[in-house]
Amino acid sequence: MKNVLLFFTAVLMAYSTYAQNIEVCSTCAISTLKKGISVAKDYDTILVKKGTYKEHNILVDKPLTIIGESYPVIDGELKGEVITIIADNVTVDGLFIINVGTSYTEDYAAIRVRKSKNFIIQNVVLEKLFFGIYLEKSRDGKVFHNKIIGDAVEEYNSGNGIQLWYSKNIVIEHNFVQHVRDGIYLEFSDDCLIKNNVSAENLRYGLHFMFSNDDIYEDNTFEKNGAGVAVMFSKKIKMLNNTFKENWGTASYGMLLKEINDAEIIGNTFEENTIGINIEGSNRIVYKNNNFINNGWAIKVRGACYTNSFIENNFLYNSFDISYNSKVNDNVFNKNYWTNYTGYDLDKDGIGDVPYRPVKLFSYIVNRTPETIILLRSLFIDIIDFSEKVSPIFTPNNLLDNNPLTKRITW
Amino acid sequence: MVNIENLHKKFNKNVVLNGIDLNISEGGIFAILGPNGSGKTTLIKSILGMVIPNKGTINVLGENIKNNSGYRHKIDYLPQIANFPNNLKVKELIKMIKDLRGHTNEDQRLIELFTLQPFLDKKLGNLSGGTKQKVNLVLTFMFDSPLIILDEPTTGLDPISLIRLKDLIQTEKTKGKTILITSHIMSFVEEVSDEIVFLLEGQIYFRGSITALKNKTDQPDFEHAIASILT
Amino acid sequence: MLKILKYSFFDLMRSRWSYVYFAFYLLLGIVLLFLNNDLSKAIITLMNVIIMLVPLIGTIFGVMYYYNSKEFTELLLAQPLKRSSIFLGQYLGVAISLSMSLILGLGIPFIVYGLFKSNAIWDFSLLLITGTFLTLIFTALAFNIALTNENKIKGFGYAILLWLFLAIIYDGLFLMSLILFEDYPLDKLSLIGTMLNPIDLSRTLILLKLDISALLGYTGAVFKKFFGTNFGLIISFIMLTVWVVLPVLRIIFKSKKKDF
Numbered sequence: 076m077k078n079v080l081l082f083f084t085a086v087l088m089a090y091s092t093y094a095q096n097i098e099v100c101s102t103c104a105i106s107t108l109k110k111g112i113s114v115a116k117d118y119d120t121i122l123v124k125k126g127t128y129k130e131h132n133i134l135v136d137k138p139l140t141i142i143g144e145s146y147p148v149i150d151g152e153l154k155g156e157v158i159t160i161i162a163d164n165v166t167v168d169g170l171f172i173i174n175v176g177t178s179y180t181e182d183y184a185a186i187r188v189r190k191s192k193n194f195i196i197q198n199v200v201l202e203k204l205f206f207g208i209y210l211e212k213s214r215d216g217k218v219f220h221n222k223i224i225g226d227a228v229e230e231y232n233s234g235n236g237i238q239l240w241y242s243k244n245i246v247i248e249h250n251f252v253q254h255v256r257d258g259i260y261l262e263f264s265d266d267c268l269i270k271n272n273v274s275a276e277n278l279r280y281g282l283h284f285m286f287s288n289d290d291i292y293e294d295n296t297f298e299k300n301g302a303g304v305a306v307m308f309s310k311k312i313k314m315l316n317n318t319f320k321e322n323w324g325t326a327s328y329g330m331l332l333k334e335i336n337d338a339e340i341i342g343n344t345f346e347e348n349t350i351g352i353n354i355e356g357s358n359r360i361v362y363k364n365n366n367f368i369n370n371g372w373a374i375k376v377r378g379a380c381y382t383n384s385f386i387e388n389n390f391l392y393n394s395f396d397i398s399y400n401s402k403v404n405d406n407v408f409n410k411n412y413w414t415n416y417t418g419y420d421l422d423k424d425g426i427g428d429v430p431y432r433p434v435k436l437f438s439y440i441v442n443r444t445p446e447t448i449i450l451l452r453s454l455f456i457d458i459i460d461f462s463e464k465v466s467p468i469f470t471p472n473n474l475l476d477n478n479p480l481t482k483r484i485t486w
Numbered sequence: 487m488v489n490i491e492n493l494h495k496k497f498n499k500n501v502v503l504n505g506i507d508l509n510i511s512e513g514g515i516f517a518i519l520g521p522n523g524s525g526k527t528t529l530i531k532s533i534l535g536m537v538i539p540n541k542g543t544i545n546v547l548g549e550n551i552k553n554n555s556g557y558r559h560k561i562d563y564l565p566q567i568a569n570f571p572n573n574l575k576v577k578e579l580i581k582m583i584k585d586l587r588g589h590t591n592e593d594q595r596l597i598e599l600f601t602l603q604p605f606l607d608k609k610l611g612n613l614s615g616g617t618k619q620k621v622n623l624v625l626t627f628m629f630d631s632p633l634i635i636l637d638e639p640t641t642g643l644d645p646i647s648l649i650r651l652k653d654l655i656q657t658e659k660t661k662g663k664t665i666l667i668t669s670h671i672m673s674f675v676e677e678v679s680d681e682i683v684f685l686l687e688g689q690i691y692f693r694g695s696i697t698a699l700k701n702k703t704d705q706p707d708f709e710h711a712i713a714s715i716l717t
Numbered sequence: 718m719l720k721i722l723k724y725s726f727f728d729l730m731r732s733r734w735s736y737v738y739f740a741f742y743l744l745l746g747i748v749l750l751f752l753n754n755d756l757s758k759a760i761i762t763l764m765n766v767i768i769m770l771v772p773l774i775g776t777i778f779g780v781m782y783y784y785n786s787k788e789f790t791e792l793l794l795a796q797p798l799k800r801s802s803i804f805l806g807q808y809l810g811v812a813i814s815l816s817m818s819l820i821l822g823l824g825i826p827f828i829v830y831g832l833f834k835s836n837a838i839w840d841f842s843l844l845l846i847t848g849t850f851l852t853l854i855f856t857a858l859a860f861n862i863a864l865t866n867e868n869k870i871k872g873f874g875y876a877i878l879l880w881l882f883l884a885i886i887y888d889g890l891f892l893m894s895l896i897l898f899e900d901y902p903l904d905k906l907s908l909i910g911t912m913l914n915p916i917d918l919s920r921t922l923i924l925l926k927l928d929i930s931a932l933l934g935y936t937g938a939v940f941k942k943f944f945g946t947n948f949g950l951i952i953s954f955i956m957l958t959v960w961v962v963l964p965v966l967r968i969i970f971k972s973k974k975k976d977f
Contacts, residue, residue, distance in 0.1 A: 323929075323930060323933045324933060324934075325933070325934055325935065327933075327934070347929075347930050348930060349930050349931065349933050349934040350934065369757075369930060370930050370931075371928065371930035371931025371932070371933070371934050372931065372934070391757070392757050392758065392761065392927075394927075394928040394930065394931035395931065414755075414757075414758055440892070440896070443896070443899065444895055444896050444899040444903070445934075445935045446895055446899075446903040446904055446906075446907040446935070446940075447892060447895050447896070447907075448931060448932060448934070448935055449907045449908070449910075449911055449917075449921065449924075450888055450891065450892055450895075450917075451920075451924055451928055451931065451932075452764070452765065452768075452920055452923075452924065452927075452928070453888040453917070453920060454765075454768075454769055454884055454885050454888070455885050455886075455888035455889045455892065456888065456892075457765075458885070495976075497976070531976070531977065534794070534795050535794075536791065536794045536795065536976065536977040537976040537977065538973075538974060538975070538976055553973075555797055555798055555799045555800070556797055557797070558795065558796060558797035558798075559797040561795070563795040565788075565791055565792060565795060570788065570789060570792065571728050571786060571788075571789045573728050573731045573732055574728065582724055583796070585720060586720055586793075586796050586797075586798065587796055587797065
């Protein structure tokens with residue numbers, strides 16, 4: 076109790092005695108943000124009034140709170156980076172940043188946080204950008220409720236919406252990212268939480284993990300991205316309740332897993348993707364309670380995937396449920412619901428009496444000769460699929476769901 | 487009335503009509519006779535445009551019938567086997583033919599003549615062969631066309647109906663119409679026809695009156711005259 | 718022609734088989750919708766049924782109708798009617814009554830189920846349009862077979878062979894040739910192969926709706942243009958129309974030359 080009181084007095088003291096409000100507006104004495112920062116003392120608040128400020132290379136080198144009123148525009152005039160934060164405890168709130176410089180040698184960002192802690196970037200709107208929010212060797216920060224709308228056309232000369240590099244313990248929540256290269260990109264960044272974001276129509280990935288461990292992403296929506304979400308060379312990632320939709324194209328996935336171990340993929344919805352999940356060299360992953368709806372391939376396994384388990388998922392109306400490119404199988408499928416299942420349930424226990432074989436011969440043929448896809452759903456194909464089902468030659472013999480459910484699972 | 491020149495027809499390699507020239511003038515009853523397979527029906531069907539000749543021309547009432555269908559307004563045709571759509575009722579069939587060819591009131595009289603009233607609501611599939619033939623006759627005679635073609639008209643008819651048919655043919659003749667008949671019943675042919683055309687192996691073997699045929703073959707009666715040709 | 722159409726149509730509407738056909742679809746629709754309660758699955762199943770069954774019924778029914786109404790045809794031929802109108806009238810009579818059975822038989826349960834409120838209505842309409850096209854095509858092919866074969870048994874034999882060929886054997890040969898020539902660019906070939914078979918063509922049309930996600934996984938540029946845009950839809954419909962027109966023209970041509 077005493078401690079709490081002490082704390083409150085301290086906060087009050089800080090506000091009344093040290094922290095000051097500095098106003099920035101075009102007609103004020105302080106007419107630029109840069110000047111505002113230079114006159115501010117630590118822990119001051121800078122209020123940026125509505126207006127347009129043509130500034131770039133704004134360096135925030137002390138703990139400040141920068142708040143925009145009615146979204147003042149910070150126009151970088153394509154000259155380089157706009158705001159660079161190199162101090163701890165900085166908050167940026169309510170700015171509208173446009174025209175970030177593009178370069179082939181340097182990754183200019185709208186807001187960069189470098190080697191700092193305890194920052195908050197929120198309610199920021201970014202347009203005409205190269206990189207959006209770039210967190211570099213920083214930790215314990217929060218990126219909240221920002222809107223990033225790029226106009227990327229080519230991968231090589233565009234940047235990412237939110238990028239984390241060697242950062243730790245960051246919360247990325249309620250952001251909206253579209254039309255950039257990667258919506259959200261994590262490289263060597265651990266213990267981050269990515270929640271409730273919408274990442275859509277990005278050139279490459281909606282969300283991209285590289286060498287990042289122990290991260291969680293949940294309740295996000297990834298829609299119409301070049302290739303959905305890529306999780307690569309990372310460990311212990313939790314992927315929960317996300318939606319992956321309409322990622323269409325030749326190399327397009329809802330989710331791409333490459334060299335991923337010990338992840339959990341639970342409660343996600345994969346809808347109308349060319350490939351729901353593309354898996355390569357990933358082990359010990361639990362897939363549970365996911366919905367795979369109307370995908371071209373719900374799951375494509377490209378080899379070297381061991382001891383994964385697929386339990387209690389719904390596979391609904393996919394053109395192909397599972398595709399394997401080898402005859403070996405070390406993964407478990409159990410208690411899933413498959414709309415393509417044609418067995419029966421005589422004892423009415425909700426479990427089909429004959430096992431389901433999710434890999435079709437035709438998917439093997441299509442892997443080999445892609446043009447044959449045009450024969451999908453032909454009676455002839457049904458016949459050869461049936462004969463393969465009776466005696467598997469090309470597809471893994473032990474790849475069976477021994478307890479296919481007869482009703483769609485709800486959870 | 488009907489003018490046929492150099493008519494040839496073969497089915498695959500089987501020559502059925504081999505150069506027929508026939509001129510049938512207006513008025514009178516002509517019987518087309520011949521053994522089985524001599525080409526009687528083919529000749530009739532050629533006139534009707536149902537069989538397309540390989541060679542030769544046919545004119546009906548001055549019109550060339552090739553690629554033409556309108557001239558059939560002037561022909562009443564009684565097909566050989568009366569087999570109608572089984573699902574139709576008799577009166578629906580009559581109505582339909584009237585719908586296709588034009589209006590007439592003659593059907594009422596003919597229905598009475600052949601006492602078909604009890605069958606009007608029956609489906610054609612349930613009728614006996616004789617009754618079907620009567621319906622067939624009604625359909626043929628209810629229109630007033632200058633040329634009437636009857637293919638085996640007596641098939642399945644009872645004696646009373648046969649008498650009625652003969653009367654009918656005679657009345658049409660008195661109206662000045664031209665009537666072509668094929669039949670195997672020699673007595674019938676002898677009774678009704680004015681002139682016969684005898685086909686043999688796809689050609690006209692004989693044409694003329696029955697008396698002329700008897701004289702030619704030197705046989706006392708018509709049936710024997712025919713038989714003598716065939717032996 | 719319209720008169721003949723009318724009579725053929727009503728003649729068929731009264732026959733037992735139209736009812737059986739209609740009842741079959743009605744039952745199928747009801748079972749799929751009300752016992753299964755899954756609209757998407759119902760549409761996929763229907764697609765399989767329509768693509769296989771409609772051509773089969775179309776050919777068999779067409780051939781059967783032609784042979785059964787031979788005498789009726791002869792009666793008509795003696796009337797002052799054009800041959801083409803007689804045969805086109807009969808053909809349309811059969812095709813339309815079959816299409817009606819299909820559309821009503823499936824349509825009624827779907828409307829009762831509340832299809833208009835669902836977004837599956839486009840898939841479903843496409844299904845019915847395709848079914849109607851297939852009926853038109855295969856009835857026309859059946860009439861062609863019947864017109865060229867006097868012998869009933871032969872006619873039925875050819876009809877069933879035609880169906881077997883287009884429904885199954887063709888795809889088998891198609892698949893084999895694709896695998897055989899897999900080293901060459903195949904996307905044009907495979908699209909042309911599809912165009913040449915009305916069943917494959919209809920299947921592709923439905924794939925465009927149901928499996929677009931999978932189809933877009935293929936790299937070929939021609940494929941992409943075909944499936945990625947409305948191009949495929951338009952071309953498919955044009956080809957289906959061609960598939961109706963050609964056999965119908967042959968009906969007219971053949972019927973003019975035929976002896977009865």
